[in-house]
Amino acid sequence: MTAQDSAIAPTTIAVGRHTGRGGVLLAGLGVLAFSLTFPSTAWGLESFGPWSLVALRSVLAALIVGSFLLAGRVPLPDRRHWGGLAVVAGGVVVGFPLLTTLALQTSTTSHAAVVVGLLPLTTALFASLRTGSRPPRAFWIAALTGAAVVIAFTVQQSGGVLSRGDLYLFGALLVCAAGYTEGGRLAGVMPGWQVVGWALLLCLPLAIVGAAVALPFEPVRITAHGVIGLVWVAAGSTFLGLYVWYRGMAEIGVARASQLQLAQPLLTLVWSFFALGEEVPAAAPVAAVAVLVCIAVTQRAGRPAGRPGARGTARTRGGARVRS
Numbered sequence: 001m002t003a004q005d006s007a008i009a010p011t012t013i014a015v016g017r018h019t020g021r022g023g024v025l026l027a028g029l030g031v032l033a034f035s036l037t038f039p040s041t042a043w044g045l046e047s048f049g050p051w052s053l054v055a056l057r058s059v060l061a062a063l064i065v066g067s068f069l070l071a072g073r074v075p076l077p078d079r080r081h082w083g084g085l086a087v088v089a090g091g092v093v094v095g096f097p098l099l100t101t102l103a104l105q106t107s108t109t110s111h112a113a114v115v116v117g118l119l120p121l122t123t124a125l126f127a128s129l130r131t132g133s134r135p136p137r138a139f140w141i142a143a144l145t146g147a148a149v150v151i152a153f154t155v156q157q158s159g160g161v162l163s164r165g166d167l168y169l170f171g172a173l174l175v176c177a178a179g180y181t182e183g184g185r186l187a188g189v190m191p192g193w194q195v196v197g198w199a200l201l202l203c204l205p206l207a208i209v210g211a212a213v214a215l216p217f218e219p220v221r222i223t224a225h226g227v228i229g230l231v232w233v234a235a236g237s238t239f240l241g242l243y244v245w246y247r248g249m250a251e252i253g254v255a256r257a258s259q260l261q262l263a264q265p266l267l268t269l270v271w272s273f274f275a276l277g278e279e280v281p282a283a284a285p286v287a288a289v290a291v292l293v294c295i296a297v298t299q300r301a302g303r304p305a306g307r308p309g310a311r312g313t314a315r316t317r318g319g320a321r322v323r324s
Contacts, residue, residue, distance in 0.1 A: 037232075081190070095176065100112060192246030196239060
């Protein structure tokens with residue numbers, strides 16, 4: 001392991017940095033992995049209760065990433081990063097999976113996917129507050145327009161009444177946005193898979209206790225769908241998805257990467273139709289076109305001006321540099 005690979009080596013935090021198509025591709029792969037999360041969770045709920053499913057996915061994902069950390073002899077992160085890792089763990093490893101799994105007990109995956117379509121905007125807001133970055137006005141107009149489309153779609157489908165499942169989903173938005181933002185910052189000082197790995201290992205004791213308590217009280221009915229769903233949410237969504245997602249955010253910036261998630265609910269609608277047989281709402285094609293236009297605008301607005309000195313540099317905690 002070289003000094004550049006070290007989890008504690010000083011480096012540049014890429015917040016609002018735009019280095020090409022590689023970061024967009026990585027973040028896009030993360031969105032693709034995340035779009036399968038809700039259908040996979042619905043499959044997992046065929047075999048496990050909500051608390052058992054969340055605990056087991058965390059344990060399995062932690063074991064997978066722990067083996068990589070052990071094999072690579074990765075050193076422990078610097079003490080100053082553990083607070084940020086705790087935010088990632090609380091938001092992405094525990095909070096979002098638990099709240100969305102509870103929501104999917106009463107909500108369809110297609111409905112949940114549309115509500116969570118607000119995640120790009122909440123992530124951009126958290127990132128702006130956390131990093132002090134200031135995306136251009138066109139970026140925010142397009143982001144707010146995309147969010148408005150998602151809200152209108154949700155209200156139209158739910159008949160204007162918010163359910164308990166919707167409240168779970170809105171809570172999931174807040175904790176996940178905080179976790180994404182902090183994880184994107186940490187991915188600038190350590191590899192993205194290590195951000196995910198240490199957050200998972202931080203939650204491992206809690207996950208083991210949760211599984212031990214929940215499994216005796218929640219019925220377990222093993223099915224092929226249930227096992228596939230559990231394996232995907234652990235290995236695909238939690239480990240692989242977060243790995244490429246944080247790498248992408250480290251390259252192109254938290255706010256810009258978050259806008260790619262506007263496509264996530266639309267992809268989830270497709271998987272819900274093919275994997276679960278759910279009916280796709282008639283308004284989905286209209287929402288799809290509007291959201292894709294918003295993605296294009298935010299990506300264009302997020303590009304650098306291309307002139308020397310366009311990227312500012314400021315000091316932040318620990319002496320690391322933040323580029324904007």
